[in-house]
Amino acid sequence: MKESDKSLGVAVLGCGSVGSQVVRLLQEQAGDLAARVGAPVELVGVAVRRLDAAREVEVPEGLLTTDAAALVARDDVDLVVEVIGGIEPARGLILSALEHGASVVTANKALLAEDGPTLFEAAEKAGRDIYYEAAVAGAIPILRPLRESLAGDTVTRVLGIVNGTTNFILDKMDTSGAGFGDALQEAQDLGYAEADPTADVEGFDAAAKAAILASLAFHSRVTASDVHREGISEVTAADVASARDMDSVVKLLAICELRPGADGGEDAVAVRVHPAMIPRSHPLASVREAYNAVFVESEAAGQLMFYGPGAGGSPTASAVLGDLVTVARNRLAGTRGAGESAYAARAVLSMGESRTRYHVAIDVDDRAGVLATVALAFAEHDVSIQTVRQEGRGDDAQLVVVSHEATDAQLSATVAHLRTMDIVRDVTSVMRVEGVAE
């Protein structure tokens, strides 16, 4: 592409940890960006809440404004980077930017997971791009591989560690034996968790990302409300120890699966976020601290994994700038990239219909026939057992049962049944199992 004389104007909305790095890179790499885009890319405005706030970057004189709405409507703004986050005013600003003819790059997972189709339709109508690589797993290129590299293949499963805070906490629990509370405290002390950790710890952040991943992987509309969500606040040191005994590790996973319809029925999609045991030999098991990774299975390519930093101003800004180069090139070429692909319009299964496997640890009376009685409870719910380990411990014994795949409804009914049985003193750990071939 020959370099153009006309420069492209960029407006950045938000100048927090990501926005300030976007502003920095736009200035430091101006020469490279111009060469890669084919035209200069010029920062023309930065919208902030307060002009006098402390910032990680020096914004050139005169570019700061508190009037984001006026900024996105300006004629000299060709590209808008939205890194404010949250639903409003982000949504309104993105829609206005598109209507005024700008292309948009956003890192806003919450908005995309709640109302992505509204944004995609607005972009389609305006003939502009909306790109959002930074919305999932920070710097890790995962959305572009899903929507482009694997466009000739059939993705069957995505397993993602897409929240660094919870991975840090679970990793600490695994390596130090700490309980959830202590590990959370350490994450907060080190800046990996916020003072109010709810969005991370309860899986809301991961659920938004799961919806985005599932939409792209399965060419269907999946929103955050479609995602079954369980966080890690109830994961105990005993669960983690139980996993260790199984040569497994507990991870908070975003799971997106294509489920072939029975008897020639239509394929459906299962999307959920919950803690799960995975074998230590699984590539995701070695993802430590606050790193992210996304494991993808597809029919032709087989198993792929994408690994890297899932958050942080500078890594997220790298993803934003990569998208910015693409939408800028499209802009110069008078075209746009592939828009939303939801043609498959697959149904989303409820959690009860989703198929999973359970690991259940049970304290039982240590007497003859206990194992048979417990096995019968599984059988009554049509759940097949893969392994049972029995450990006598004086008065009582512990049974650790790992099931074969069954519907989550069957499995949770089995656990509820176990809790009512006389010989069962306590169900000490219930955890789903992932990353194991059936």
Added chain:
Amino acid sequence: MKESDKSLGVAVLGCGSVGSQVVRLLQEQAGDLAARVGAPVELVGVAVRRLDAAREVEVPEGLLTTDAAALVARDDVDLVVEVIGGIEPARGLILSALEHGASVVTANKALLAEDGPTLFEAAEKAGRDIYYEAAVAGAIPILRPLRESLAGDTVTRVLGIVNGTTNFILDKMDTSGAGFGDALQEAQDLGYAEADPTADVEGFDAAAKAAILASLAFHSRVTASDVHREGISEVTAADVASARDMDSVVKLLAICELRPGADGGEDAVAVRVHPAMIPRSHPLASVREAYNAVFVESEAAGQLMFYGPGAGGSPTASAVLGDLVTVARNRLAGTRGAGESAYAARAVLSMGESRTRYHVAIDVDDRAGVLATVALAFAEHDVSIQTVRQEGRGDDAQLVVVSHEATDAQLSATVAHLRTMDIVRDVTSVMRVEGVAE
């Protein structure tokens, strides 16, 4: 994108293990491909050497031809997939296809590494695309992330395990203690190595991929002849054991580095393929058997890794089809993707100028002052030592020295010097060290 009535005609050149899977997927996924491209994609011809050869796929009646040259010139061919491999006739066919107005997808690493710019210029002139994701690391999306996702960042280093055969052999040597010969034999028995394993074992295949990776990562032209190449046929069981003692593992790495110029001089590029020790804690160390992985370091994104099957008909076909969808979409939109990006035109350093670190194991006389004498030899070549481990063994002793970073010329001169010293009985292992922070 609305679906078009006009279908796009695809010609496949070559129907071996990759070509036959491309043909299969084009037929099996026709509906999905049409939806994702926005128009039907129709197989219109398959060029083969012999019409009556045994094939993994049934090619529809009338599509097989031995006249590849006539096929690529046909008016109904919009897209050409080249999976013949080798330099000719592949190059001539690709150039002819572009001249006749087709867009091209190729998996031909040897051709791209030898003469990529000729192909890129022909594509530019024709206003068509040439895409080649499948040329490096099979199904792993690595070229698209480098040229698009990281387009707003500065890549500083790429470390790749990009040859499955050699990774399988080195993994066997590590896990079983086998020598190179036995591990190669096992690889051949299992179909991971060819009867003539030279291209894999001596690093030619990896060197071609290194040239392609370096060209994209550093926006410069790098050809196979620029790549310093050492294979694994001289890696001994002793080397592997010595690595194990260092809690490291030996891998054949494709290494592409951006080296900042000294004193404000221009940046340059170092590109090489050789066996190297990496710590077991490095993400690449856990890449087992014939899998591939590419580790990327960039200024803003930090450390990323891409992992998956690096070869095989079906995974490679997945990468080909992903590219096919992109070039087909571009075709329909009347545009083309980003062409060659070589604006930075960085110089390629010779191996002697490249900076590396050495691990050297030396059998020495066990007498006082030996360590000092050896240390002096390193100092004479201006090589700084990071660690020395000394093990007395009766009559003689072994020294294991790991250097700090120095030029390869300094390091190899040091080793040559050591070999001439009276107190040195034998230099038992020399191996470069990678994946360690300096």
